[in-house]
Amino acid sequence: MFNLKAENNQVILTSQTYEQKQSALDGIASVQVNGPDAKNFEMLTSVSNEPYFVLKAQNGQVIGTSQMYSSTTAAQIGIASVQTNSPSTEIASV
8 A cells, every 4th residue: 555645744645455566556656647637536525524535547446545634625625735746756665
């Protein structure tokens, strides 16, 4: 799996769990391509009524999911952060 982090080191997007490292790297590349475009985001609401969003690839597959937010405005700020940070080529292994 991978996390996309903002400049303040806060996790702003989390991927699914992958069986192979190459699949995770492919997911990262998809975030880099699809993250800057607002049309690739979908706002959702959890069962506990908390807003969150998903980032989707061109084929409609979910690439990553955000945390739960306290408000729609906060989730929109999260989307803007993903748009800003997703093109980064800095990849750190843990």
